Amino acid sequence: MKSMKIVWAFLLVLLMAFPCHAALKTIGKSDKLTFDPTNFPPQMKSDWQIMKVKCVKCHTMERTVVSITTGVAPISGQPFDRGATRAYGVKMMRKPDSNMNKQEVKACVDLMNWMLEESAKQ
């Protein structure tokens, strides 16, 4: 029993050692780089289903990943924060060929804002 307690204690310590910001992970490289939604909360997983389809119509997900994880938009060099997510969302909604409605844009903006928070924890 004592040894079992030690094992359990050891396992508990191991669990505690895991980072609490594991929700935001990426997979792939270069233009295949994208987010791993495995650990997303349910609502964010739902939003991700929209984002992964809409965003890549015009650009790779790599741009989004870089913006979120670095806090800097890769092309313009501008800070990528909550204000930027909204501005980009609006811009994409207004692009004639984006085929994004307001609800879809809102979902993407909410998801990006959540991602920024998660990224900041890392």
Add this chain to the structure above:
Amino acid sequence: MPGMRKMTLVMAILLLCGGYVGTAYAIPAFSRQHKVECTTCHTIYPELNEYGEAFLKNSYVYTHTKLQVEKPAAPVILGGGGDPALLEKLKAQAPESAASKVAGPAATKNEGLWLAAIPEQLPLSVTATLNASYNKNAPNNGEYDLSTRAVALQAGGNFREKFGFFAKYTLYSEGVYNPTVGNALASNANVPKNNGSELNELFLTWRQPMDLPVNLKFGRFRPKLSLWKSSNKIAVASFATHSYTVGKSPFTIDSPQDGVELNAVVAKRLFMAAGVVDRNGQKNKEGYGHLSYKIGGADFLGNEPMIDLDSDSIWDYLSIMIATYGYSGRNANIVAGVGQNYNDYYRLGVDLEILYQKLRLRASGVKGRDNNPDFSTIKGYINSLAVSAEAEYMFDTNIIAAMRYEYLFDQTYTGERHVYSPYLAYSPLQNIRLVLEYRYEDYVTPTITDNKIANVGLSFSF
């Protein structure tokens, strides 16, 4: 969709990819410099979207304030000899260079070049235009005309965001084929000769010199009059309001001129420009002015409109631009370098553009008066009027259909006509534009034969 495209403006590059048939303001050099796609600034090149317009208005500079992402101050660590990990830490703590601070993403660029204000890449582009036309009523058995219209070399960009520059050099344009002037080989070569190379535009814009709220543009350029440059279109033919002439006077509102212009974006949504033009052979200077205002949509600096994502409004997608302009000039028949038989003229114009999602409407009207457009010893004035209206619809990113109506009038009554012109544009790749256009020119004077012309236009830029 995040951030990537922002540059739109910017980069305009924005603008990009395109060369313009008349003037190219969006060229692939911008795409190369800013690493963005042509559609950042164009619908189908060379037609600009609102971000391309903003990039152009701001002298090829991305106008958003570049905020610095401050690094948290780290305690200074001494030492580090031979320890790669410690060396990386020291590098991370190193103060940013002036170049990286000001240039933001330029931190990874060559600091020496940045300090010298030299673009890392030579900002050159080439645009070629190939047109074919069919006109049943063309003279001299010329129903079919297949010819290379133009090859142009373009350069554009900015020097550390303090100066914008642009140049267009026409390497080749089709020579005149006119059998009526004689049967000499030179006049009737099977392959038309080159008109000769021409420096179409070359100008530099000093952005807000000495912190003044205006930009100073000087060189050879197209005066800012209409909302759109003659090249800012998808069709083969230019808007009549941009291209019509009166008598023998070569003046059009989009002709390149030697001049100086002051322009400025005021309160983000008002654009003002005024300039002076110098013409050879005369002392008199010519002057012009332009005012335009935008309601809805991104402003002239490329900032997105405030949109409530929780409720709908017609202004979510609607933008309206209005402009008015005027030009007062004088030209003449030049003999031995001196102007004779002057023609004093003016043009007053009004433009309107309405954009709603995939639909774009443009309307333009120009009224003019020339007091001696034939440069005669006995002056005779001619009033003129040109009206253009166009509706275009974007079916997809690379397919646009449009219908254009134009009306031209001058007091000679020989050129009065209505023009109906539907066209379809397709862009298989962003730097290639294919246009199928039909023009029906209905002359009011019954004795003048109407023209029915089919044009196929192909242009590419790299």
